[in-house]
Amino acid sequence: MSELRARFPKLHMPEGLVRQFLTPPAKPSECVFAQTTQTLSADVETRIEPCQFGGNPDCSSCGCVASMGLAAVAAHKLAGVIPVGAIFRASAAIGRSRSKRRTPAPARVHQLPVLR
Ligand code: SF4
Secondary structure: OHHHHHHOOOOOOOHHHHHHHHOOOOOHHHOHHHHHOOEEOOOOOOEEOOOOOOOOOOHHHOOOHHHHHHHHHHHOEEOOOEEHHHHHHHHHHHHHHHHHOOOOOOOOEEOOOOOO
């Protein structure tokens, strides 16, 4: 992709994003995209989890540019020191802690088969 990027300038992929494809998240719980989005089926009710691919996704083969884009954002260091991902994880932990105090609304969750 780095070579293609150089040959085709319209392929706008910053180097930091391309690098994320080499080391994708190990599992959905480490994927910023999966942790910050909610995918619904066409009935607009059924949740697809743990990410938009459903089922038991193979993160090591993930080609989702949105996931790698958010991974690149998480890898970015504010002022060259603080990784954005650390702020995200702290924020997510606080959110999970606070949501445990509320009674969750019942949700229909179906695991979809993984297409390969
Ligand atoms: S398959 Fe891709 S989008 Fe889904 S959780 Fe894994 S890395 Fe994220």
